[in-house]
Amino acid sequence: MSTDPISARREIPDATVARLPVYLRALHPLISSGVEVVSSEELAKLAGVRSAGLRKDLSYLGSYGVRGVGYDVERLTTEITRQLGLQQPWSVAIIGMGNLGHALAAYSGFETRGFEVQWLVDHDPEIVGTEISGIRVVDFQEFAATVTDQVIVVVATPPAAAQSVADAVVAVGVRSILNFAPGVLSVPGHTQVRRVDLATELQILAFHEQRGKSESRVAGDGFGAGR
Amino acid sequence: MSTDPISARREIPDATVARLPVYLRALHPLISSGVEVVSSEELAKLAGVRSAGLRKDLSYLGSYGVRGVGYDVERLTTEITRQLGLQQPWSVAIIGMGNLGHALAAYSGFETRGFEVQWLVDHDPEIVGTEISGIRVVDFQEFAATVTDQVIVVVATPPAAAQSVADAVVAVGVRSILNFAPGVLSVPGHTQVRRVDLATELQILAFHEQRGKSESRVAGDGFGAGR
DNA sequence: GCCTGTGAACCATTTCACAGCC
DNA sequence: GGCTGTGAAATGGTTCACAGGC
DSSP states (O other), rough: OOOOOSOOOOOOOOOOOOOHHHHHHHHHHHHTTTEEOOHHHHHHHHTOOHHHHHHHEEEEEEEEEETTTTHHHHHHHHHHHHHHHHSSEEEEEEEEESSHHHHHHOTTTTTTTEEEEEEEOOTTTTTTOOETTTTEEEEEEEEEEEOOOSEEEOOSSSSHHHHHHHHHHHHTOOOEEESSSSSOOOTTTTEEEEOOOHHHHHHHHHHHHHSSSSOOOSSSOOOOOOO | OOSSSOSSSSSOHHHHHHHHHHHHHHHHHHHHHOOEEOOOOHHHHTTTTTTHHHHHHHHTTTEEETTTEEEEHHHHHHHHHHHHHHHHTTEEEEEESSHHHHHHOOTHHHTTTTTEEEEOOOOOTTTOEEEETEEEEEEEHHHHOOSSEEEEEEEOOOOOHHHHHHHHHHHHHHOOOOOOOSSSSOOTTEEEEEEEOOHHHEEEHHHHHHHHHOOOOOOSSSSSOOO
Protein backbone atom coordinates (compact mmCIF):
# COMPACT_ATOMS: atom_id res chain seq x y z
CA MET A 1 0.00 0.00 0.00
CA SER A 2 2.66 2.50 1.01
CA THR A 3 5.51 3.16 -1.32
CA ASP A 4 7.59 5.14 1.05
CA PRO A 5 10.98 6.42 0.01
CA ILE A 6 12.48 6.91 3.42
CA SER A 7 11.09 5.93 6.80
CA ALA A 8 7.40 6.56 7.33
CA ARG A 9 6.72 2.86 7.49
CA ARG A 10 4.73 3.57 10.61
CA GLU A 11 1.10 4.50 10.35
CA ILE A 12 0.52 7.60 12.46
CA PRO A 13 -3.06 7.86 13.76
CA ASP A 14 -5.06 10.89 12.67
CA ALA A 15 -5.57 11.95 16.25
CA THR A 16 -1.83 12.02 16.75
CA VAL A 17 -1.22 13.97 13.55
CA ALA A 18 -3.67 16.59 14.75
CA ARG A 19 -1.62 17.08 17.91
CA LEU A 20 1.84 17.20 16.38
CA PRO A 21 1.48 20.88 15.45
CA VAL A 22 0.63 21.63 19.06
CA TYR A 23 3.76 19.90 20.25
CA LEU A 24 5.79 21.76 17.70
CA ARG A 25 4.43 25.02 18.96
CA ALA A 26 5.09 24.07 22.56
CA LEU A 27 8.68 23.18 21.73
CA HIS A 28 9.44 26.51 20.14
CA PRO A 29 9.81 28.59 23.30
CA LEU A 30 11.93 25.83 24.80
CA ILE A 31 14.37 26.04 21.93
CA SER A 32 14.42 29.82 22.13
CA SER A 33 15.24 29.75 25.81
CA GLY A 34 17.97 27.21 25.37
CA VAL A 35 16.32 24.29 27.14
CA GLU A 36 17.94 21.13 25.83
CA VAL A 37 15.90 18.35 27.34
CA VAL A 38 12.25 18.12 28.27
CA SER A 39 10.30 15.38 30.00
CA SER A 40 6.98 14.10 28.75
CA GLU A 41 5.44 15.54 31.89
CA GLU A 42 6.71 19.06 31.22
CA LEU A 43 5.98 19.09 27.52
CA ALA A 44 2.52 17.65 28.10
CA LYS A 45 1.75 20.50 30.45
CA LEU A 46 2.85 23.04 27.86
CA ALA A 47 0.80 21.37 25.17
CA GLY A 48 -2.28 20.86 27.32
CA VAL A 49 -2.34 17.07 27.08
CA ARG A 50 -1.58 14.16 29.38
CA SER A 51 1.93 12.82 29.60
CA ALA A 52 0.97 9.24 28.78
CA GLY A 53 -0.78 10.43 25.67
CA LEU A 54 2.17 12.53 24.64
CA ARG A 55 4.51 9.59 25.05
CA LYS A 56 2.28 7.37 22.99
CA ASP A 57 2.02 10.01 20.27
CA LEU A 58 5.77 10.45 20.12
CA SER A 59 6.29 6.72 20.08
CA TYR A 60 4.64 6.62 16.66
CA LEU A 61 7.45 8.79 15.34
CA GLY A 62 10.09 6.44 16.68
CA SER A 63 12.23 6.35 19.81
CA TYR A 64 13.53 9.83 20.25
CA GLY A 65 13.53 10.00 24.02
CA VAL A 66 16.05 8.77 26.54
CA ARG A 67 14.75 6.77 29.49
CA GLY A 68 15.41 8.38 32.78
CA VAL A 69 16.15 11.68 31.06
CA GLY A 70 13.57 12.96 28.61
CA TYR A 71 13.44 14.17 25.03
CA ASP A 72 16.10 16.19 23.29
CA VAL A 73 14.28 19.39 22.40
CA GLU A 74 16.07 20.05 19.17
CA ARG A 75 15.94 16.53 17.89
CA LEU A 76 12.27 16.22 18.70
CA THR A 77 11.56 19.47 16.90
CA THR A 78 13.43 18.27 13.84
CA GLU A 79 11.64 14.98 13.85
CA ILE A 80 8.14 16.41 14.14
CA THR A 81 8.95 18.98 11.48
CA ARG A 82 10.11 16.22 9.20
CA GLN A 83 7.09 14.06 9.85
CA LEU A 84 4.72 16.90 9.09
CA GLY A 85 6.56 17.53 5.85
CA LEU A 86 7.57 21.06 6.78
CA GLN A 87 11.23 20.99 5.86
CA GLN A 88 10.63 22.74 2.61
CA PRO A 89 7.97 25.45 2.81
CA TRP A 90 4.51 24.99 1.36
CA SER A 91 2.88 27.53 -0.86
CA VAL A 92 -0.41 28.99 0.22
CA ALA A 93 -3.00 30.74 -1.88
CA ILE A 94 -5.65 32.79 -0.17
CA ILE A 95 -8.78 33.20 -2.24
CA GLY A 96 -11.19 35.95 -1.34
CA MET A 97 -9.77 39.27 -0.18
CA GLY A 98 -12.56 40.47 2.04
CA ASN A 99 -12.08 41.25 5.71
CA LEU A 100 -11.07 37.73 6.54
CA GLY A 101 -8.78 37.35 3.56
CA HIS A 102 -7.03 40.57 4.57
CA ALA A 103 -6.60 39.35 8.11
CA LEU A 104 -5.24 36.01 6.98
CA ALA A 105 -2.85 37.67 4.55
CA ALA A 106 -1.50 39.78 7.39
CA TYR A 107 -1.10 36.81 9.68
CA SER A 108 2.55 36.58 10.56
CA GLY A 109 2.49 32.99 11.66
CA PHE A 110 2.86 31.66 8.12
CA GLU A 111 6.52 32.18 7.45
CA THR A 112 7.67 30.93 10.80
CA ARG A 113 5.66 27.77 10.49
CA GLY A 114 6.64 26.41 7.13
CA PHE A 115 4.21 28.23 4.85
CA GLU A 116 4.61 30.97 2.35
CA VAL A 117 1.71 32.98 1.00
CA GLN A 118 2.36 33.07 -2.68
CA TRP A 119 -0.96 34.12 -4.12
CA LEU A 120 -3.70 36.42 -3.00
CA VAL A 121 -6.66 35.94 -5.28
CA ASP A 122 -9.84 37.90 -5.84
CA HIS A 123 -12.19 38.45 -8.73
CA ASP A 124 -13.06 42.07 -8.03
CA PRO A 125 -11.22 44.23 -10.62
CA GLU A 126 -11.00 46.99 -8.02
CA ILE A 127 -8.89 44.78 -5.79
CA VAL A 128 -6.90 42.83 -8.36
CA GLY A 129 -3.58 44.56 -8.87
CA THR A 130 -3.49 46.20 -5.46
CA GLU A 131 -1.00 45.11 -2.84
CA ILE A 132 -1.97 43.58 0.48
CA SER A 133 0.73 42.89 3.02
CA GLY A 134 3.27 43.33 0.28
CA ILE A 135 1.72 40.81 -2.07
CA ARG A 136 0.01 41.73 -5.32
CA VAL A 137 -3.54 40.49 -5.65
CA VAL A 138 -4.17 38.48 -8.81
CA ASP A 139 -7.28 37.14 -10.46
CA PHE A 140 -8.10 33.48 -10.71
CA GLN A 141 -6.74 33.15 -14.25
CA GLU A 142 -3.34 34.26 -13.19
CA PHE A 143 -3.39 31.99 -10.17
CA ALA A 144 -4.41 29.05 -12.31
CA ALA A 145 -1.65 29.81 -14.78
CA THR A 146 1.11 29.98 -12.20
CA VAL A 147 0.02 27.47 -9.57
CA THR A 148 2.58 24.83 -8.73
CA ASP A 149 2.59 21.60 -6.82
CA GLN A 150 2.57 21.47 -3.01
CA VAL A 151 0.02 24.20 -2.64
CA ILE A 152 -2.70 24.63 -0.08
CA VAL A 153 -5.66 26.84 -0.90
CA VAL A 154 -7.37 28.86 1.79
CA VAL A 155 -10.95 29.69 0.88
CA ALA A 156 -12.00 32.97 2.44
CA THR A 157 -14.83 33.92 0.12
CA PRO A 158 -18.45 34.55 1.00
CA PRO A 159 -20.38 31.29 1.44
CA ALA A 160 -22.15 31.58 -1.89
CA ALA A 161 -18.88 31.57 -3.81
CA ALA A 162 -17.11 28.86 -1.85
CA GLN A 163 -18.32 25.83 -3.76
CA SER A 164 -17.52 27.21 -7.19
CA VAL A 165 -14.09 28.31 -5.99
CA ALA A 166 -13.53 24.82 -4.66
CA ASP A 167 -14.56 23.31 -7.98
CA ALA A 168 -12.23 25.64 -9.82
CA VAL A 169 -9.17 24.98 -7.68
CA VAL A 170 -9.75 21.24 -7.76
CA ALA A 171 -9.91 21.46 -11.54
CA VAL A 172 -6.53 23.13 -11.48
CA GLY A 173 -5.01 20.27 -9.50
CA VAL A 174 -5.22 21.48 -5.91
CA ARG A 175 -5.70 18.67 -3.43
CA SER A 176 -5.74 20.46 -0.06
CA ILE A 177 -8.24 23.10 0.96
CA LEU A 178 -8.74 24.99 4.17
CA ASN A 179 -12.27 26.32 4.10
CA PHE A 180 -13.25 29.33 6.19
CA ALA A 181 -16.58 29.78 4.47
CA PRO A 182 -19.55 28.35 6.32
CA GLY A 183 -20.99 25.20 4.85
CA VAL A 184 -19.76 21.90 3.58
CA LEU A 185 -17.77 21.73 0.36
CA SER A 186 -18.33 18.86 -1.98
CA VAL A 187 -15.08 17.69 -3.54
CA PRO A 188 -13.73 14.59 -5.26
CA GLY A 189 -12.47 11.80 -3.04
CA HIS A 190 -8.78 12.52 -3.35
CA THR A 191 -9.12 16.10 -2.13
CA GLN A 192 -8.83 16.98 1.52
CA VAL A 193 -10.86 19.72 3.05
CA ARG A 194 -10.54 21.07 6.53
CA ARG A 195 -13.20 23.43 7.74
CA VAL A 196 -12.88 26.31 10.19
CA ASP A 197 -16.17 27.81 11.18
CA LEU A 198 -16.68 30.47 13.78
CA ALA A 199 -20.38 29.86 14.28
CA THR A 200 -19.86 26.14 14.75
CA GLU A 201 -17.26 26.72 17.42
CA LEU A 202 -19.45 29.20 19.24
CA GLN A 203 -22.40 26.83 19.11
CA ILE A 204 -20.37 24.03 20.60
CA LEU A 205 -19.25 26.33 23.40
CA ALA A 206 -22.84 27.43 23.91
CA PHE A 207 -23.98 23.86 24.29
CA HIS A 208 -21.45 23.08 26.95
CA GLU A 209 -21.92 26.32 28.82
CA GLN A 210 -25.67 25.86 28.78
CA ARG A 211 -25.27 22.54 30.52
CA GLY A 212 -23.03 23.25 33.46
CA LYS A 213 -20.85 20.74 31.71
CA SER A 214 -17.92 23.12 31.59
CA GLU A 215 -15.08 20.75 32.01
CA SER A 216 -11.80 22.08 30.80
CA ARG A 217 -11.30 21.06 27.23
CA VAL A 218 -8.58 22.16 24.96
CA ALA A 219 -10.38 22.27 21.74
CA GLY A 220 -10.15 20.84 18.36
CA ASP A 221 -9.32 17.35 19.24
CA GLY A 222 -7.05 15.82 21.75
CA PHE A 223 -7.01 14.19 25.08
CA GLY A 224 -7.92 16.83 27.56
CA ALA A 225 -5.65 17.77 30.37
CA GLY A 226 -7.02 19.30 33.47
CA ARG A 227 -6.03 22.70 34.80
CA MET B 1 -17.52 7.41 34.82
CA SER B 2 -19.37 10.71 34.97
CA THR B 3 -18.32 13.32 37.44
CA ASP B 4 -21.94 14.10 38.24
CA PRO B 5 -23.93 10.90 37.95
CA ILE B 6 -27.44 12.11 38.72
CA SER B 7 -27.99 14.89 36.18
CA ALA B 8 -26.55 12.73 33.43
CA ARG B 9 -30.02 12.32 31.97
CA ARG B 10 -29.65 12.27 28.25
CA GLU B 11 -25.97 12.28 27.57
CA ILE B 12 -25.18 13.56 24.09
CA PRO B 13 -21.73 12.43 22.96
CA ASP B 14 -19.19 15.17 22.27
CA ALA B 15 -18.74 13.97 18.73
CA THR B 16 -22.46 14.38 18.14
CA VAL B 17 -22.53 17.85 19.68
CA ALA B 18 -19.74 18.90 17.34
CA ARG B 19 -21.87 17.88 14.37
CA LEU B 20 -25.18 19.43 15.42
CA PRO B 21 -24.15 22.88 14.17
CA VAL B 22 -23.40 21.36 10.78
CA TYR B 23 -26.85 19.82 10.61
CA LEU B 24 -28.39 23.10 11.61
CA ARG B 25 -26.56 24.83 8.82
CA ALA B 26 -27.60 22.17 6.33
CA LEU B 27 -31.23 22.55 7.36
CA HIS B 28 -31.31 26.29 6.79
CA PRO B 29 -31.52 26.28 2.99
CA LEU B 30 -34.17 23.58 3.20
CA ILE B 31 -36.35 25.77 5.36
CA SER B 32 -35.78 28.73 3.09
CA SER B 33 -36.83 26.79 0.05
CA GLY B 34 -39.92 25.43 1.72
CA VAL B 35 -38.91 21.78 1.94
CA GLU B 36 -40.94 20.22 4.71
CA VAL B 37 -39.51 16.77 5.10
CA VAL B 38 -36.02 15.44 4.61
CA SER B 39 -34.67 11.90 4.76
CA SER B 40 -31.53 10.98 6.63
CA GLU B 41 -29.97 10.13 3.30
CA GLU B 42 -30.58 13.57 1.85
CA LEU B 43 -29.63 15.53 4.93
CA ALA B 44 -26.51 13.43 5.40
CA LYS B 45 -25.39 14.31 1.91
CA LEU B 46 -25.90 18.00 2.58
CA ALA B 47 -24.00 17.78 5.84
CA GLY B 48 -21.20 15.65 4.49
CA VAL B 49 -21.74 12.67 6.79
CA ARG B 50 -23.14 9.17 6.46
CA SER B 51 -26.83 8.55 6.86
CA ALA B 52 -26.43 5.93 9.57
CA GLY B 53 -24.31 8.32 11.59
CA LEU B 54 -26.79 11.11 11.13
CA ARG B 55 -29.63 8.92 12.33
CA LYS B 56 -27.65 7.86 15.37
CA ASP B 57 -26.81 11.46 16.16
CA LEU B 58 -30.42 12.55 15.89
CA SER B 59 -31.55 9.62 17.99
CA TYR B 60 -29.71 11.15 20.96
CA LEU B 61 -32.05 14.12 20.74
CA GLY B 62 -35.13 11.91 20.82
CA SER B 63 -37.40 10.50 18.19
CA TYR B 64 -38.14 13.32 15.82
CA GLY B 65 -38.33 11.38 12.62
CA VAL B 66 -41.19 9.44 11.07
CA ARG B 67 -40.47 5.96 9.79
CA GLY B 68 -41.08 5.56 6.13
CA VAL B 69 -41.11 9.32 5.69
CA GLY B 70 -38.20 11.27 7.12
CA TYR B 71 -37.64 14.22 9.42
CA ASP B 72 -39.83 17.29 9.64
CA VAL B 73 -37.44 20.07 8.67
CA GLU B 74 -38.89 22.69 10.92
CA ARG B 75 -39.26 20.51 13.94
CA LEU B 76 -35.76 19.17 13.59
CA THR B 77 -34.40 22.70 13.32
CA THR B 78 -36.26 23.72 16.44
CA GLU B 79 -35.05 20.73 18.34
CA ILE B 80 -31.38 21.12 17.44
CA THR B 81 -31.59 24.84 18.21
CA ARG B 82 -33.06 24.01 21.58
CA GLN B 83 -30.47 21.39 22.37
CA LEU B 84 -27.63 23.72 21.51
CA GLY B 85 -29.14 26.34 23.78
CA LEU B 86 -29.62 28.86 21.00
CA GLN B 87 -33.20 29.93 21.65
CA GLN B 88 -32.11 33.11 23.34
CA PRO B 89 -29.07 34.74 21.80
CA TRP B 90 -25.66 34.57 23.41
CA SER B 91 -23.52 37.61 23.93
CA VAL B 92 -20.11 37.61 22.37
CA ALA B 93 -17.14 39.77 23.29
CA ILE B 94 -14.27 40.03 20.86
CA ILE B 95 -11.02 40.97 22.53
CA GLY B 96 -8.22 42.31 20.39
CA MET B 97 -9.10 44.60 17.50
CA GLY B 98 -6.26 43.87 15.13
CA ASN B 99 -6.78 42.56 11.64
CA LEU B 100 -8.43 39.42 12.84
CA GLY B 101 -10.61 41.14 15.41
CA HIS B 102 -11.82 43.49 12.69
CA ALA B 103 -12.64 40.63 10.40
CA LEU B 104 -14.49 38.77 13.13
CA ALA B 105 -16.43 41.87 14.09
CA ALA B 106 -17.55 42.24 10.50
CA TYR B 107 -18.56 38.61 10.22
CA SER B 108 -22.22 38.54 9.42
CA GLY B 109 -22.85 35.00 10.53
CA PHE B 110 -23.28 35.94 14.17
CA GLU B 111 -26.75 37.34 14.24
CA THR B 112 -28.28 34.67 12.11
CA ARG B 113 -26.80 31.93 14.23
CA GLY B 114 -27.82 32.87 17.72
CA PHE B 115 -25.03 35.20 18.72
CA GLU B 116 -24.80 38.91 19.24
CA VAL B 117 -21.54 40.79 19.38
CA GLN B 118 -21.97 43.02 22.36
CA TRP B 119 -18.47 44.11 23.14
CA LEU B 120 -15.43 44.90 21.09
CA VAL B 121 -12.49 45.26 23.41
CA ASP B 122 -9.00 46.62 22.96
CA HIS B 123 -6.43 48.26 25.17
CA ASP B 124 -5.00 50.68 22.63
CA PRO B 125 -6.30 54.18 23.47
CA GLU B 126 -6.18 55.03 19.78
CA ILE B 127 -8.75 52.36 19.06
CA VAL B 128 -10.91 52.56 22.16
CA GLY B 129 -13.86 54.81 21.43
CA THR B 130 -13.83 54.25 17.70
CA GLU B 131 -16.61 52.34 16.00
CA ILE B 132 -16.09 49.10 14.14
CA SER B 133 -18.99 47.57 12.26
CA GLY B 134 -21.28 49.89 14.17
CA ILE B 135 -20.06 48.88 17.62
CA ARG B 136 -18.04 51.13 19.88
CA VAL B 137 -14.74 49.70 21.04
CA VAL B 138 -14.31 49.73 24.81
CA ASP B 139 -11.39 49.01 27.08
CA PHE B 140 -11.19 46.03 29.35
CA GLN B 141 -12.40 47.96 32.41
CA GLU B 142 -15.64 48.85 30.73
CA PHE B 143 -16.11 45.32 29.49
CA ALA B 144 -15.49 43.94 32.97
CA ALA B 145 -17.96 46.40 34.43
CA THR B 146 -20.79 45.57 32.05
CA VAL B 147 -20.27 41.90 31.32
CA THR B 148 -23.26 39.69 31.96
CA ASP B 149 -23.93 36.02 32.17
CA GLN B 150 -24.13 33.80 29.09
CA VAL B 151 -21.20 35.37 27.39
CA ILE B 152 -18.57 33.85 25.17
CA VAL B 153 -15.25 35.58 24.78
CA VAL B 154 -13.36 35.44 21.51
CA VAL B 155 -9.65 36.02 22.01
CA ALA B 156 -8.13 37.65 18.93
CA THR B 157 -5.07 39.23 20.49
CA PRO B 158 -1.44 38.64 19.58
CA PRO B 159 -0.14 35.41 21.12
CA ALA B 160 1.83 37.20 23.82
CA ALA B 161 -1.28 38.80 25.27
CA ALA B 162 -3.61 35.82 25.06
CA GLN B 163 -2.82 34.20 28.38
CA SER B 164 -3.20 37.37 30.40
CA VAL B 165 -6.45 38.18 28.63
CA ALA B 166 -7.67 34.69 29.44
CA ASP B 167 -6.72 35.13 33.08
CA ALA B 168 -8.53 38.45 33.21
CA VAL B 169 -11.76 37.24 31.63
CA VAL B 170 -11.84 34.15 33.80
CA ALA B 171 -11.43 36.40 36.82
CA VAL B 172 -14.50 38.31 35.67
CA GLY B 173 -16.57 35.14 35.52
CA VAL B 174 -16.33 34.09 31.89
CA ARG B 175 -16.45 30.34 31.40
CA SER B 176 -16.30 29.91 27.62
CA ILE B 177 -13.44 31.07 25.45
CA LEU B 178 -12.80 30.74 21.75
CA ASN B 179 -9.10 31.27 21.25
CA PHE B 180 -7.72 32.39 17.90
CA ALA B 181 -4.29 33.16 19.27
CA PRO B 182 -1.72 30.46 18.66
CA GLY B 183 -0.77 28.47 21.71
CA VAL B 184 -2.48 26.70 24.55
CA LEU B 185 -4.30 28.69 27.20
CA SER B 186 -4.11 27.56 30.78
CA VAL B 187 -7.43 28.03 32.55
CA PRO B 188 -9.22 26.68 35.62
CA GLY B 189 -11.02 23.38 35.24
CA HIS B 190 -14.52 24.78 34.92
CA THR B 191 -13.62 26.95 31.94
CA GLN B 192 -13.93 25.68 28.41
CA VAL B 193 -11.55 26.72 25.71
CA ARG B 194 -11.80 25.93 22.05
CA ARG B 195 -8.86 26.72 19.86
CA VAL B 196 -8.83 27.78 16.23
CA ASP B 197 -5.38 27.88 14.75
CA LEU B 198 -4.57 28.52 11.15
CA ALA B 199 -1.05 27.13 11.29
CA THR B 200 -2.21 23.93 12.93
CA GLU B 201 -4.80 23.36 10.24
CA LEU B 202 -2.32 23.99 7.47
CA GLN B 203 0.19 21.65 9.05
CA ILE B 204 -2.35 18.87 9.26
CA LEU B 205 -3.20 19.40 5.61
CA ALA B 206 0.50 19.41 4.76
CA PHE B 207 1.01 16.11 6.50
CA HIS B 208 -1.75 14.40 4.57
CA GLU B 209 -0.82 15.93 1.25
CA GLN B 210 2.80 14.97 1.75
CA ARG B 211 1.78 11.37 2.07
CA GLY B 212 -0.46 10.71 -0.88
CA LYS B 213 -2.96 9.97 1.83
CA SER B 214 -5.44 12.49 0.49
CA GLU B 215 -8.65 10.80 1.24
CA SER B 216 -11.65 13.06 1.35
CA ARG B 217 -12.15 14.23 4.86
CA VAL B 218 -14.55 16.83 6.05
CA ALA B 219 -12.52 18.42 8.71
CA GLY B 220 -12.80 19.12 12.31
CA ASP B 221 -14.35 15.96 13.50
CA GLY B 222 -17.01 13.78 12.15
CA PHE B 223 -17.50 10.60 10.28
CA GLY B 224 -16.30 11.29 6.80
CA ALA B 225 -18.54 10.87 3.83
CA GLY B 226 -17.11 10.24 0.44
CA ARG B 227 -18.22 11.85 -2.79
C1' DG C 1 -42.33 -0.37 0.40
C1' DC C 2 -39.79 2.82 2.67
C1' DC C 3 -37.15 5.06 6.10
C1' DT C 4 -36.22 5.65 11.07
C1' DG C 5 -34.27 3.98 15.45
C1' DT C 6 -31.04 1.07 17.64
C1' DG C 7 -28.59 -3.15 19.48
C1' DA C 8 -24.45 -5.34 18.33
C1' DA C 9 -20.01 -5.62 15.98
C1' DC C 10 -16.29 -3.20 14.82
C1' DC C 11 -12.69 0.15 15.05
C1' DA C 12 -9.94 4.11 16.95
C1' DT C 13 -8.23 6.43 20.73
C1' DT C 14 -7.09 7.09 25.45
C1' DT C 15 -5.64 5.55 29.84
C1' DC C 16 -3.31 2.39 32.83
C1' DA C 17 0.48 0.22 34.64
C1' DC C 18 4.77 -1.49 34.44
C1' DA C 19 8.93 -3.45 32.12
C1' DG C 20 13.14 -1.69 30.27
C1' DC C 21 16.88 1.33 30.21
C1' DC C 22 19.79 5.24 31.42
C1' DG D 1 15.65 6.80 40.95
C1' DG D 2 13.56 8.57 37.16
C1' DC D 3 11.47 8.64 32.81
C1' DT D 4 10.50 6.52 28.36
C1' DG D 5 8.10 3.07 25.49
C1' DT D 6 4.40 0.00 25.05
C1' DG D 7 1.32 -4.02 25.73
C1' DA D 8 -3.24 -4.51 27.65
C1' DA D 9 -7.59 -2.69 29.37
C1' DA D 10 -11.01 0.70 29.05
C1' DT D 11 -13.45 4.00 26.74
C1' DG D 12 -15.67 6.33 23.02
C1' DG D 13 -17.20 6.55 18.37
C1' DT D 14 -18.67 4.60 13.86
C1' DT D 15 -20.70 1.26 10.92
C1' DC D 16 -23.67 -2.59 10.12
C1' DA D 17 -27.88 -4.70 9.62
C1' DC D 18 -32.30 -5.26 10.68
C1' DA D 19 -36.54 -4.85 13.55
C1' DG D 20 -40.31 -1.60 13.97
C1' DG D 21 -43.72 1.54 12.42
C1' DC D 22 -45.78 4.44 8.99
